[in-house]
Amino acid sequence: MEYSQQQLSVIESQGNLVVNAIAGSGKTSTLIGYAARRKSGRILYLAFNKSVKQEAVEKFREHGLRNVTVETAHSLALQHMRGHSLNIYNGTYQAFDAKRFLGFKLKDAIEDMRFGRHVLQLVSKFCNSTANAVSEVDYLSGLQGEDRAFAAKHQDRLILNARQFLGMMDKGEIEMIHDFYLKKYQLSQPDLSAYDCILFDEGQDASPVMLDVFLRQSATKVIVGDEHQQIYGWRHAVNALKNSGFNRKYLETSFRFDRHIGELAKSILATKNILEEIRVPQIIGKGTPSEDKTRATLGRSNSAILVDAIEKLIDTEAIKSVYFEGHFNSYTYADEGGSVYDVLNLYMGNRKLIRNPMIKAFQDFVELEEYVEKTNDASLKGIMNVVKKYGKELPGIIKTIKDRHLEHEDKDKAEMIYSTVHKAKGMEYGEVSLLGDFLGEKKLLELLPRQDVDLDTDKVLEDINVLYVAVTRAKNKLIIPDILVPEAFDAGRGKSIEIIKTQEEEPEYDDEELFFDFRAGPEPKIAHAESKAYSVKAVREKHKHAYKGWSVDEDKALQKMHRAGKKVKELAEYFGRTKGAIRSRLKKLELID
Numbered sequence: 001m002e003y004s005q006q007q008l009s010v011i012e013s014q015g016n017l018v019v020n021a022i023a024g025s026g027k028t029s030t031l032i033g034y035a036a037r038r039k040s041g042r043i044l045y046l047a048f049n050k051s052v053k054q055e056a057v058e059k060f061r062e063h064g065l066r067n068v069t070v071e072t073a074h075s076l077a078l079q080h081m082r083g084h085s086l087n088i089y090n091g092t093y094q095a096f097d098a099k100r101f102l103g104f105k106l107k108d109a110i111e112d113m114r115f116g117r118h119v120l121q122l123v124s125k126f127c128n129s130t131a132n133a134v135s136e137v138d139y140l141s142g143l144q145g146e147d148r149a150f151a152a153k154h155q156d157r158l159i160l161n162a163r164q165f166l167g168m169m170d171k172g173e174i175e176m177i178h179d180f181y182l183k184k185y186q187l188s189q190p191d192l193s194a195y196d197c198i199l200f201d202e203g204q205d206a207s208p209v210m211l212d213v214f215l216r217q218s219a220t221k222v223i224v225g226d227e228h229q230q231i232y233g234w235r236h237a238v239n240a241l242k243n244s245g246f247n248r249k250y251l252e253t254s255f256r257f258d259r260h261i262g263e264l265a266k267s268i269l270a271t272k273n274i275l276e277e278i279r280v281p282q283i284i285g286k287g288t289p290s291e292d293k294t295r296a297t298l299g300r301s302n303s304a305i306l307v308d309a310i311e312k313l314i315d316t317e318a319i320k321s322v323y324f325e326g327h328f329n330s331y332t333y334a335d336e337g338g339s340v341y342d343v344l345n346l347y348m349g350n351r352k353l354i355r356n357p358m359i360k361a362f363q364d365f366v367e368l369e370e371y372v373e374k375t376n377d378a379s380l381k382g383i384m385n386v387v388k389k390y391g392k393e394l395p396g397i398i399k400t401i402k403d404r405h406l407e408h409e410d411k412d413k414a415e416m417i418y419s420t421v422h423k424a425k426g427m428e429y430g431e432v433s434l435l436g437d438f439l440g441e442k443k444l445l446e447l448l449p450r451q452d453v454d455l456d457t458d459k460v461l462e463d464i465n466v467l468y469v470a471v472t473r474a475k476n477k478l479i480i481p482d483i484l485v486p487e488a489f490d491a492g493r494g495k496s497i498e499i500i501k502t503q504e505e506e507p508e509y510d511d512e513e514l515f516f517d518f519r520a521g522p523e524p525k526i527a528h529a530e531s532k533a534y535s536v537k538a539v540r541e542k543h544k545h546a547y548k549g550w551s552v553d554e555d556k557a558l559q560k561m562h563r564a565g566k567k568v569k570e571l572a573e574y575f576g577r578t579k580g581a582i583r584s585r586l587k588k589l590e591l592i593d
Contacts, residue, residue, distance in 0.1 A: 023472035024256025089175030106426035128236035239442035260494025276584030292430035303382030325419035432474035440484035
């Protein structure tokens with residue numbers, strides 16, 4: 001196998017290492033080369049999930065590398081717990097389950113479901129943290145607005161009930177979730193000294209508990225991933241590549257796509273500089289046209305995917321067959337339970353037909369809407385929007401989709417493959433079309449001037465990553481709405497990119513309470529791109545310094561003003577930067593946590 005100079009630099013390196021590898025840069029082949037140079041050593045490769053594990057086992061075996069053991073974090077934990085009676089729950093516990101198991105009762109169904117949701121979220125946050133006790137978890141820090149106030153009000157009770165829930169899993173009174181036995185594994189402080197080297201893949205979305213296990217080992221440690229593909233922060237994942245003090249190497253040549261898609265991907269990542277200073281990777285696209293004829297449509301949300309599939313398959317009959325990554329049924333369920341049928345039956349007043357106990361707990365659709373508004377359950381909100389759009393026609397629509405849905409073995413025969421970006425992670429397709437429900441530069445610049453909100457920088461940066469991951473799934477051609485293309489990108493270059501004018505029916509990026517803490521006060525006014533007060537051009541001019549680095553004198557002035565008690569808003573106005581950029585610099589200077 002012929003390797004590039006960057007790949008050889010990784011393969012021949014010694015000691016602990018971080019490898020930042022852009023999409024399509026030959027990460028797997030590089031790791032195979034790394035293992036081949038160390039055939040006498042015992043190597044553990046930690047894969048992100050079961051499917052990646054299976055693929056890796058085959059590839060290492062093909063190259064005769066019997067010295068490599070491939071595991072996932074959970075498979076390692078299960079091996080450690082052999083001999084124990086494990087009753088594992090393969091589903092997702094819902095707020096109603098917490099109420100049923102723990103027996104709490106607040107004011108009404110809305111309050112009960114809100115409280116139950118918080119109990120489960122606290123359980124999840126503990127299981128995914130390095131804390132030794134539930135009380136050590138800083139649960140409120142991840143919440144915003146009314147949701148934070150509700151959790152703060154019930155904090156003591158939340159901690160008590162979360163402990164009870166964990167205890168019930170530990171005693172076998174209820175089935176344990178996968179994250180629970182992984183947490184038990186981490187708390188046992190396992191010894192992996194049987195291995196000389198441990199390769200930690202997808203380090204940008206590392207499980208904090210497995211990262212803790214990994215860092216405790218005496219073996220040579222290699223973290224591999226792409227820090228700009230971090231898209232699982234909402235699952236408590238952490239970016240192990242970003243803050244590691246290990247020796248750092250880069251793989252910045254992609255063999256998946258050409259230079260034009262590479263330049264677009266690079267310009268999308270560069271928009272992060274509006275919020276904080278980053279090192280934008282080179283992203284050199286050296287892919288050549290392939291024979292891959294697969295066509296995929298990618299969206300940010302399940303609801304946007306469903307609506308587009310209905311339009312293309314049923315309304316306009318533009319396609320005849322489809323395949324949904326992760327199975328079609330997953331697109332008709334909210335993350336925390338409740339199918340489109342249950343929500344539809346509540347909407348239509350057919351309470352007797354509702355199967356899901358959580359949905360059935362609400363008296364009517366209005367009460368469910370109030371719950372969604374108070375909890376910001378985005379996936380359930382998406383299901384509700386689909387129900388309101390299609391109403392009683394939905395059962396027939398879903399049946400038609402299922403009739404035209406191909407099985408996995410015929411996936412490459414489908415006229416269109418549909419997927420959210422999270423389900424398409426690690427995939428690649430010949431042609432990729434993007435829906436308009438991503439966060440692009442234009443939308444970000446519209447949101448920045450809003451005075452009624454506080455920007456959650458980390459979450460917005462992750463949403464920019466989602467768009468980057470979507471763009472880099474394309475091998476031959478990318479079809480992208482104009483609203484997602486950064487202004488600085490030269491749209492006239494390359495046949496591999498088709499920029500389409502946004503249609504009125506194009507799904508919009510839904511920013512409502514996803515990344516912002518709405519202050520109490522009048523209804524927020526949303527600035528649009530055509531607004532004279534906050535045009536894209538005007539906002540770019542206002543925040544032009546956000547793209548520049550900080551000088552030594554500016555850093556000194558920032559530190560002095562911060563210590564004098566100046567607020568973030570005042571600092572942003574003084575330096576001509578966004579509030580997110582100010583917070584980012586204060587963190588970098590270790591003036592705030």
